Amino acid sequence: GENVEQHPSTLSVQEGDSAVIKCTYSDSASNYFPWYKQELGKGPQLIIDIRSNVGEKKDQRIAVTLNKTAKHFSLHITETQPEDSAVYFCAAGLKNFGNEKLTFGTGTRLTIIP
């Protein structure tokens, strides 16, 4: 089955600096790569996603890059703000009978230092 590794497990950055979280996956058939943000006591919320036919996607301060050959993808957050503090999860998705089966990474706890 699919295996997703995520690094680092914790990350602290000064407010205003950039943060980068990296993930690798094992199954070359995976074709959907979402990133979720989980705040304390809440469920994961989708913040950005990318599909395998795209190399990069950007949404305001958040960007995701995908290298299918190397089987890795990254989340970039620029101009970080205190409200960016949360746990971030990457995932790799594989269609299963028309539905997406997501395998999640182990999470990165991001702390923004004011």
Added chain:
Amino acid sequence: DTAVSQTPKYLVTQMGNDKSIKCEQNLGHDTMYWYKQDSKKFLKIMFSYNNKELIINETVPNRFSPKSPDKAHLNLHINSLELGDSAVYFCASSQEGADTQYFGPGTRLTVL
């Protein structure tokens, strides 16, 4: 408006008991999921249902039985609760054929 809701939010119970967690989505989605998040925050899929039919069953003990009375609801019943069942359980939903999954707020289950 709540998109994916779960009840209860917290559940504390004794080992050996049977309990249920309910999930409802008002997004009109065809597919619903149950995930388990352990104490180390690891998030793993347990089940998925599409139009009330079981699609994914990820080697979960048969003490866990999902039930989907209609496509807007997916309940999780757990028999003979064990200490290792303590976790946060998340329900999610998606539209058939689409990728994005929307998660509920979670149910924190504590087995004493």
